[in-house]
Structures are given as C-alpha cells and as structure tokens.
Amino acid sequence: MSVLVRNLTVSYRRRPAIHHLNVQFGMGEMWAVIGPNGAGKSTLLKAMMGLIKADTGCVDWQGITCKDIAYLPQQSDIDRSQPLSVYELAAMGLWHEIGFFGSVSPTQHKRVHAALAQVGMSDFFAHGIGQLSNGQFQRVLFARLLVQNAKVLLLDEPFNAVDVRTTEVLLEMLCRHQAQTGCLLIAVLHNNEQVRQYFPYALMLAREYVTAGKTDEVLSAAHFQAANDAMRRHDSAEWCAV
Numbered sequence: 001m002s003v004l005v006r007n008l009t010v011s012y013r014r015r016p017a018i019h020h021l022n023v024q025f026g027m028g029e030m031w032a033v034i035g036p037n038g039a040g041k042s043t044l045l046k047a048m049m050g051l052i053k054a055d056t057g058c059v060d061w062q063g064i065t066c067k068d069i070a071y072l073p074q075q076s077d078i079d080r081s082q083p084l085s086v087y088e089l090a091a092m093g094l095w096h097e098i099g100f101f102g103s104v105s106p107t108q109h110k111r112v113h114a115a116l117a118q119v120g121m122s123d124f125f126a127h128g129i130g131q132l133s134n135g136q137f138q139r140v141l142f143a144r145l146l147v148q149n150a151k152v153l154l155l156d157e158p159f160n161a162v163d164v165r166t167t168e169v170l171l172e173m174l175c176r177h178q179a180q181t182g183c184l185l186i187a188v189l190h191n192n193e194q195v196r197q198y199f200p201y202a203l204m205l206a207r208e209y210v211t212a213g214k215t216d217e218v219l220s221a222a223h224f225q226a227a228n229d230a231m232r233r234h235d236s237a238e239w240c241a242v
Contacts, residue, residue, distance in 0.1 A: 119170070
C-alpha cells in the first residue's frame, strides 16, 4: 500500500506553487519534506488533504479513506481562542468514531488520557487551551493525533515556535508511535539535522521535484544547489504557466 502523487500542479494567482510533481510514499515509512522557503512544502500537504484545488494531477490514496488520515496544520492556522479544555482538544481525535455529538466511552476516555500521558500533559487535562504555551499546545495536538490512531500522519512544520526540549520529546514519541503502528508519516521540516537524525526518507522540493529517497543521499550539497537554482529559475520570466 502506498500514496501516489501524480503530475500534481497547484497554483496561486496563476503562479504554480507545485509544478508537475510525481512522488510515491510507502506505508510504514517516515518522510521529511524539505526545501527552500516558498518551495511548496506546505502546499503539498494541503493539496494532499484536498484543502486546496489542484490544477493538474491527483493524489491516489490507494484505498485509504479520510478517517485513516490525520493532519496537523501549522499552529498559526489554528484558532486557540476556542473555549476548549486540553482533554476536549485531545478527544477531538475521536471524531471519526463518535461524530460531533457522540459521547466518549470509558475505553475511549482511557485512550485520551493515555495519549495525554505520552506527551506529558496529564496534569493539564482540565486547563483551557488558551492558557497553554506554544510547546504545551503542540503536545496536546500530538495527543490528538495519537488518539486518532490514523494510518497516515501529515504534519506541517510541527516544531515551529516550539522549544528544544518539547521538540525532542515529540520527535522521540513520533518515532516510537510510527514503529509501533507502521503508519506512514510525512512531515514538513526546516531543520536538516532533525531530518538526518529521525527521518529515513526525504523529499526535496523547489516548486518542483528535485530529488527523493534515502535521507543521507538527498541531503547533499549538489541537491541543495539544484533546489536553489530551481527557485531562481521559477521566479524568472521563463517559468512555465501550465
């Protein structure tokens, strides 16, 4: 089982943010999506989720349904003014099981508390999410992912504006969870050392495909130069409009 991105082009104001992208992600793998600023990394995840419309191409989920996919957007895209407790936010990972108005069973209740314990937020279960620091809030969002127990995890810059200690805790937790469940994990990241240490596979974008494969091979000086060259080319008048 795998996820295939086929000839994907996504444009903003008639300028492609992703240009004719083809790539395959296998179940049970951990992928980092890397590249220069403006390379289309977040756009790729949003297109995969169907949050933005593709101009060409498609994403072939090969039997994977919506309930099998968990998506964590950037913190800046999340409204933290909602009157939710830490427990209630984590329990939103049960949405595909109980809907908007269903009640949480005793077994599900234990799952939520177990997830909060895994991310070190058990003592905050009754706190409002507006009271949390960026690091604490991100821990709760990760707990929500654990509760959902999805086959595919899509994470958009999950460690942006998060302290170093929290980042280390969450990275280690992600690795354990992925190893235990065999899920496909795809994360947009900027820290190449994190990519090298934790992610066996990497996709490099520069509004188009640059390279993909084993991380040690992707993170080469030649590939970074190719990505920078591609970004300069795509900002020029020669950029393909189709």
